[in-house]
Amino acid sequence: xxDRWIAAAQQGDVSAFNQLxxxxxxxxxxxxxxxxxxxxxxxxxxxxxxLSAFRSIRSFRGGSFRAWLLxxxxxxxxxxxxYARRRPATSMEAMLEERxxxxxxxxxxxxWADPAAPDPEAAALSRETREAxxxxxxxxxxxxxxxxxxxxxxxxxxxxxxxxxxxxxxTVRSRLARARARLRDELRAxxxxxxxxxxxxx
Amino acid sequence: xxxxxxxxxxxxAFIDAQLGADERAGVxxxxxxxxxxxxxxxxxxxTVLAVxxxxxxxLPRSFRVAAxxxxxxxxxxxxxxxxxxxxxxxxxxxxxxxxxxxxxxLAPARILEAPLSTPLAGLQGAExxxxxxxxxxxxxxxSQPGAALRAEPAATPGPQAGVEALAPDTPAGAALAExxxxxxxxxxxxxxxxxxxxAPSPQEPAAEAPPSHPLRAAEAAERTTGGWATxxxxxxxxxxxxxxxxxxxxxxxxxxxxxx
Numbered sequence: 001x002x003d004r005w006i007a008a009a010q011q012g013d014v015s016a017f018n019q020l021x022x023x024x025x026x027x028x029x030x031x032x033x034x035x036x037x038x039x040x041x042x043x044x045x046x047x048x049x050x051l052s053a054f055r056s057i058r059s060f061r062g063g064s065f066r067a068w069l070l071x072x073x074x075x076x077x078x079x080x081x082x083y084a085r086r087r088p089a090t091s092m093e094a095m096l097e098e099r100x101x102x103x104x105x106x107x108x109x110x111x112w113a114d115p116a117a118p119d120p121e122a123a124a125l126s127r128e129t130r131e132a133x134x135x136x137x138x139x140x141x142x143x144x145x146x147x148x149x150x151x152x153x154x155x156x157x158x159x160x161x162x163x164x165x166x167x168x169x170x171t172v173r174s175r176l177a178r179a180r181a182r183l184r185d186e187l188r189a190x191x192x193x194x195x196x197x198x199x200x201x202x
Numbered sequence: 203x204x205x206x207x208x209x210x211x212x213x214x215a216f217i218d219a220q221l222g223a224d225e226r227a228g229v230x231x232x233x234x235x236x237x238x239x240x241x242x243x244x245x246x247x248x249t250v251l252a253v254x255x256x257x258x259x260x261l262p263r264s265f266r267v268a269a270x271x272x273x274x275x276x277x278x279x280x281x282x283x284x285x286x287x288x289x290x291x292x293x294x295x296x297x298x299x300x301x302x303x304x305x306x307x308l309a310p311a312r313i314l315e316a317p318l319s320t321p322l323a324g325l326q327g328a329e330x331x332x333x334x335x336x337x338x339x340x341x342x343x344x345s346q347p348g349a350a351l352r353a354e355p356a357a358t359p360g361p362q363a364g365v366e367a368l369a370p371d372t373p374a375g376a377a378l379a380e381x382x383x384x385x386x387x388x389x390x391x392x393x394x395x396x397x398x399x400x401a402p403s404p405q406e407p408a409a410e411a412p413p414s415h416p417l418r419a420a421e422a423a424e425r426t427t428g429g430w431a432t433x434x435x436x437x438x439x440x441x442x443x444x445x446x447x448x449x450x451x452x453x454x455x456x457x458x459x460x461x462x
Contacts, residue, residue: 021264028265050267125255184246187248
């Protein structure tokens with residue numbers, strides 16, 4: 001089905017392209033939002049990315065359309081960031097403040113996801129945990145943030161993520177590992193657990 | 203178990219099942235006998251699960267692309283004014299401009315002299331002829347002073363005009379003489395002398411005319427070409443403006459197109 005939409009969109013069929021938009025806009029916006037940490041910027045980047053994708057869809061030569069599209073989204077985000085860098089980084093300061101506020105309130109819930117949980121629903125996070133992770137992701141370097149957004153949040157394979165980031169698979173792998181290590185450290189510090197559980201492996 | 207512990211990249215890729223068979227076997231073997239690495243793996247797994255359990259970001263709006271406004275096949279004005287065509291036209295105009303400027307700079311003689319020498323030659327011939335004719339006119343009605351004002355014979359006939367012309371020292375007479383010279387640049391320079399003489403010989407103005415010719419020629423050249431603005435340079439300026447306009451147009455329409 002997606003192949004037919006792509007073929008039609010490559011012939012200039014806007015409604016076919018909009019089927020692709022419907023299918024991928026959640027992922028696109030999510031990646032943009034995680035990368036840019038700002039809803040307005042993320043919406044701008046997402047719209048710009050879809051317009052750009054429609055213009056250049058003839059250059060898509062098979063493979064993962066999602067990865068091809070997210071590559072354009074990531075690029076659009078980098079473009080937004082290049083402009084944003086000239087603005088004072090108030091958002092980052094606000095975020096750090098918020099983080100300090102949060103850590104001054106002792107957490108009541110030890111809301112880590114339970115790896116033994118049978119399904120994702122059971123791994124629902126407490127509000128504190130969710131906010132802690134969001135803040136920790138936001139503090140990652142941009143490249144690592146993109147890797148987390150693509151692989152952990154959108155579920156891309158390493159190969160797809162490598163395509164979307166225009167980087168070798170090995171680079172994706174190391175960025176992801178460093179990002180996860182930092183997130184783990186953040187969570188450990190936040191929940192004051194040198195080791196988070198008693199070592200009960202599944 | 204050569205290394206003391208598994209590194210973060212191995213653990214991370216292990217979670218994603220992204221290790222090769224050999225690597226994977228090595229990691230599994232190490233984990234069997236290393237509680238520290240098992241703990242590391244467990245913490246990392248919890249972290250990854252927590253990230254994956256983040257609620258999805260809600261979409262603020264639809265990002266559908268607006269339908270294109272029935273793009274013409276290529277015969278309408280908009281179809282023709284596409285960026286590549288405008289760019290090509292602009293580039294052509296720019297190239298022509300450069301070529302003209304280059305020719306102008308490298309061979310100034312051809313640009314500056316060729317268009318001017320021919321008209322000037324004709325001008326000089328006509329001038330001499332006109333001067334002689336007028337001298338003849340002037341010499342015929344010797345008793346008529348108005349003929350002194352040869353430059354404006356029809357417009358100001360009569361004795362009065364002649365009187366004024368006969369008094370070149372008065373402002374009015376000087377002005378008239380000047381106007382006469384202006385109105386017919388190739389005309390006889392020696393209008394006042396002829397008037398004063400009342401009976402000039404045909405040779406007199408003809409003899410006086412040549413010395414004034416170089417000046418007149420330069421003036422005429424100035425007037426017809428605008429001095430700096432030779433035809434070549436004018437064309438270069440026009441082409442430059444055209445090229446800039448075309449390129450700007452292609453840029454603008456190229457930017458407008460994406461919005462569809």
